[in-house]
Amino acid sequence: MVMTERDFTQPDIEDVALHAVLFALSDPTRLAITRALADGEEHSAGDLAGDIPKSTMSHHLKILREAGITTTRPEGMRCRVSLRRAELNRRFPGLLAAILKNAG
Amino acid sequence: MVMTERDFTQPDIEDVALHAVLFALSDPTRLAITRALADGEEHSAGDLAGDIPKSTMSHHLKILREAGITTTRPEGMRCRVSLRRAELNRRFPGLLAAILKNAG
DNA sequence: GGTTATGTTCTATGGTTCTAGAACACAGCA
DNA sequence: TGCTGTGTTCTAGAACCATAGAACATAACC
Numbered sequence: 513m514v515m516t517e518r519d520f521t522q523p524d525i526e527d528v529a530l531h532a533v534l535f536a537l538s539d540p541t542r543l544a545i546t547r548a549l550a551d552g553e554e555h556s557a558g559d560l561a562g563d564i565p566k567s568t569m570s571h572h573l574k575i576l577r578e579a580g581i582t583t584t585r586p587e588g589m590r591c592r593v594s595l596r597r598a599e600l601n602r603r604f605p606g607l608l609a610a611i612l613k614n615a616g
Numbered sequence: 617m618v619m620t621e622r623d624f625t626q627p628d629i630e631d632v633a634l635h636a637v638l639f640a641l642s643d644p645t646r647l648a649i650t651r652a653l654a655d656g657e658e659h660s661a662g663d664l665a666g667d668i669p670k671s672t673m674s675h676h677l678k679i680l681r682e683a684g685i686t687t688t689r690p691e692g693m694r695c696r697v698s699l700r701r702a703e704l705n706r707r708f709p710g711l712l713a714a715i716l717k718n719a720g
Numbered sequence: 721g722g723t724t725a726t727g728t729t730c731t732a733t734g735g736t737t738c739t740a741g742a743a744c745a746c747a748g749c750a
Numbered sequence: 751t752g753c754t755g756t757g758t759t760c761t762a763g764a765a766c767c768a769t770a771g772a773a774c775a776t777a778a779c780c
Contacts (some may be wrong), residue, residue, distance in 0.1 A: 525636075531644050531647055531719055532642075533643050534638045534639075534642035534647075535638075535639070535642035538635050538638035540635050542640055543635055558687075570669070592664050596625070604714075604718040605714075605717070606714040607708065607714045607715065610710040610711045610713075610714035611634070611638070611714075613709070614634055614708040614709070615634055616709075
């Protein structure tokens with residue numbers, strides 16, 4: 513029996529494509545999640561979910577993670593999600609800030 | 617017989633939603649079109665098309681237009697497409713610039 | 721082990737999108 | 751009246767996506 517580690521693989525920031533980031537943020541639910549993460553803190557999936565079913569939330573978080581926008585870190589029985597803000601700003605200077613500024 | 621004017625309706629800039637703009641620019645083809653329009657000039661659809669079939673091009677231009685990103689003006693038998701740069705910058709300050717800067 | 725809490729993965733369904741051929745509409749010109 | 755160039759609309763197919771219930775996996779605690 514192999515102890516399978518939960519897989520929260522995220523792309524190397526250099527491999528992130530602009531159109532993938534824009535697509536990930538083009539969904540209102542994911543944009544709202546990203547706004548909530550913009551405080552710089554780590555949030556658990558449950559905190560971010562609100563009324564959204566777990567499976568739907570998991571789906572959206574996966575897309576954000578695979579687009580290079582977020583990091584997910586397992587901690588105990590929950591997971592901690594946060595923005596890859598500095599990395600993203602290095603890859604696409606000013607992009608996330610411009611989007612977040614206009615997302616309010 | 618009614619002379620039907622070609623319909624290049626575009627939304628009022630105030631009605632444009634951020635997620636719609638991000639979605640429109642999340643397609644590599646449409647992002648390339650937008651980059652080509654970033655010179656500030658009017659381009660005909662044919663000039664922008666390259667290898668892309670006419671119907672596909674028309675589809676993408678319609679999405680960009682309906683997202684509030686471009687204006688299409690009929691001129692003779694062709695149409696002139698251009699960016700709504702100033703309006704868009706008023707609605708979402710810094711957004712288009714940040715995207716275009718990172719689209720290269 | 722049993723139970724509970726937190727998420728993921730599986731699966732299905734309905735809707736949307738991309739692509740592109742074919743037909744059509746319009747402008748200009750011979 | 752045709753003919754050509756430019757672009758739209760119609761239509762269809764394949765792929766993709768959002769949603770969410772059900773089952774499963776993991777962690778913590780008794």
